[in-house]
Amino acid sequence: MTRIQVTVGGNVLFATLDDTTPGQDFAAMLPLEVTLTDYHGIEKVADLPREIDTSGAPASYKPETGDITLYAPWGNLAIFYKPFQESRGLVRLGEFDGPIDALIRDGSIPVRIEATD
Numbered sequence: 001m002t003r004i005q006v007t008v009g010g011n012v013l014f015a016t017l018d019d020t021t022p023g024q025d026f027a028a029m030l031p032l033e034v035t036l037t038d039y040h041g042i043e044k045v046a047d048l049p050r051e052i053d054t055s056g057a058p059a060s061y062k063p064e065t066g067d068i069t070l071y072a073p074w075g076n077l078a079i080f081y082k083p084f085q086e087s088r089g090l091v092r093l094g095e096f097d098g099p100i101d102a103l104i105r106d107g108s109i110p111v112r113i114e115a116t117d
Helices: 021-028
Strands: 002-008 011-017 032-039 043-047 067-071 076-080 090-096 109-115
Touching: 002 021, 002 090, 011 021, 021 090, 032 076, 076 090
Parallel strands: none
Antiparallel strands: 002 011, 002 109, 011 090, 032 043, 032 109, 043 076, 067 076, 067 090
């Protein structure tokens, strides 16, 4: 597992990526600067610079609050701040280690994601 930090303004949020092919491939992209935007009032999304290897990932996933995921059909990062129904093409990458309140605000949110190990 890879520990990461997500810097949002003056806040640093810690998370752990899963020890899976998709989680490891996402970790290989770091450090990464993206701009998160709100999607349907349940998640923050951002485009990624390349596709993530989803080998071995289940066909669908039911996200919970704090999950870091990939929506494979669009190739975007999706961080859930509310739980959602099981969705085909959603791949779990990891989860935040604590509250994600700093991400729950209106407008575009620039963030930096980097490994802490």
